[in-house]
Amino acid sequence: MNRDERKRVRGVMLCHFVASLAALGMPPFFAILLSEEFASTQLHLVGWLYVLPTVFSALAAPWWGRFADRYGARRSLIRAQIGLALGFLLASQAGSVSGFALALAVQGMLGGTFAASNTWLAGELEGERLARALTAMQASARAALVVAPILFGYLIGGISPLTLYAWLALLPLAAAALVATFPAHGPTREAARAADSASSDTRSSPPGAAKTVPPGLLLWLQFGFSFACVVTYPYFIADLQGRFTGLSTVTLATLFSLPHLVYLALSAPLGKVLRRYCPRRILTLAFAAMALACWAQYGLAGSGWQSEAGMWLARVAMGLAMTAAFVALHRLMSSASRQRAGRLFGRLFGRLDAAAKWAGVAAGLGAGVLASRFGLASPLLASAWVLAALGLSLVPRLAQLLPSPSQRTRT
Known part of the structure; x- marks a missing residue:
């Protein structure tokens, strides 16, 4: 820029x-x-x-x-x-x-x-x-x-x-x-496109350059990941108030914010480190790590400093996994946007935004049902299951990222 x-x-x-x-x-x-x-x-x-x-x-x-x-x-x-x-x-x-x-x-x-x-x-x-x-x-x-x-x-x-x-x-x-x-008006998008093309022509793609993914897969990843994040929000503080008695409101709010603080601190440097790796593989590992972190938060009891320390560690791990997942998703979105022009470009991001919003709707409603029937901590377990499903849905597709023997022969 x-x-x-x-x-x-x-x-x-x-x-x-x-x-x-x-x-x-x-x-x-x-x-x-x-x-x-x-x-x-x-x-x-x-x-x-x-x-x-x-x-x-x-x-x-x-x-x-x-x-x-x-x-x-x-x-x-x-x-x-x-x-x-x-x-x-x-x-x-x-x-x-x-x-x-x-x-x-x-x-x-x-x-x-x-x-x-x-x-x-x-x-x-x-x-x-x-x-x-x-x-x-x-x-x-x-x-x-x-x-x-x-x-x-x-x-x-x-x-x-x-x-x-x-x-x-x-x-x-x-x-x-x-x-x-x-x-009212900035530089034209045609000029921006020309600048991007010139930039991409003057440097080689990194080893882990993102390949274009089908729009349906991108929408599913956006929806599922948004759902898994948002479903943990509504009852998190109320849940910890019941499990960890004696914690101040500020401490509870800090625990709530901790994964997002990790994102702010590490999204830029982690993005540079992960640039060389395949974004789908990053997503698979990130979803698995975040699922384990949510499961750990669900299972922690509220007695003793060990449990409180465990909650802090689980929230940090959740933040690291969430950051890696966002970095990979943004790379996939960027790759998909390069294949779109004109109205198709706007349509792609409009659908992604709608998927995230409807995921938030489903997560909020689901959190209310789960909390009323299975307890205030149950949305954390639901998030872990959704993240596990997202990771498993990516595993069969990892082989598609490797070039076939005929492609390797041609290159």
């Missing part, structure tokens, strides 16, 4: 991070919010509330996509920030669980900042430049997941959750004002 491109990408990342603080940081405290603000003991509602904005965001995404095509990606991004702020303000005024649910629905219907940000980036960049920008956007989301729970865990001790929503509405409004300062 040139200097102007990096400046614009960093600006979009900052705006997405600011807007994501409340959207991603408050849901882990929904159980506390229900009990303190609405005197509700129906903890199974947490999973439903957790997934509600995602449902409406997935339903509204096609309409807002047409809005961006007609009025421009920058206006769409400003619109998403303002819609998110409106949802937060409505949440702060909720007088019942149903009113709070309505505010979350508005947040999903009028928000969609991640999709809007990716749409803006797709209009500016392409190929390798877009792949790096999308990786940076994932880092922005992880940063919000790291900072927000720890920050809000501290603030909720002195501010009611609904009052905190009112103050947080200022963040997306500030982001909208910043987006309004962005230039």
Whole structure:
């Protein structure tokens, strides 16, 4: 990327991070919010509330996509920030669980900042430049997941959750004002494509260069991995509160954020190390390691420092495996994007975004059902099983990556 491109990408990342603080940081405290603000003991509602904005965001995404095509990606991004702020303000005024649910629905219907940000980036960049920008956007989301729970865990001790929503509405409004300062048009995608082609012609592919994968396989990996990650979110803090008595809210929030902190610290250096290896093989090993980490968290009891230390180690291992999986997925997405042109390029990333959203919907609903029937720790076990299934689904396909004897003879 040139200097102007990096400046614009960093600006979009900052705006997405600011807007994501409340959207991603408050849901882990929904159980506390229900009990303190609405005197509700129906903890199974947490999973439903957790997934509600995602449902409406997935339903509204096609309409807002047409809005961006007609009025421009920058206006769409400003619109998403303002819609998110409106949802937060409505949440702060909720007088019942149903009113709070309505505010979350508005947040999903009028928000969609991640999709809007990716749409803006797709209009500016392409190929390798877009792949790096999308990786940076994932880092922005992880940063919000790291900072927000720890920050809000501290603030909720002195501010009611609904009052905190009112103050947080200022963040997306500030982001909208910043987006309004962005230039309306950046370099053309044709120029970006030419630059990528010239760059690829001047250097050889690394030994582990990603090969194009079928779109169906990519969608399945995106959906399954997103499901396995999100299903562990809604009840994690509530589960640890019951199993590890005496831990402070800040400590619980830190444990929740730890895998995402590992991603922020290691995604760049790990990406360089793993560049030489086949991304499908990386995914297989990463899924297996993450499944073991989730299984370990499910089995840990809440007595003694050994169990607490085990939880910290399991969360670090989960973060390492998650980071490796994201690095491999981004390489596969980048490879697939190079085979697309024009509207097919946007269609590919639109489908991937939809797969992640519907995975979040299924994970939130599944977490609610599992927690109510099998206990608050059961989503961790479900994640382990899904990850194991993903890894097994890749094993028969590993042989397809090796050249056939006839191909080796021709080369």
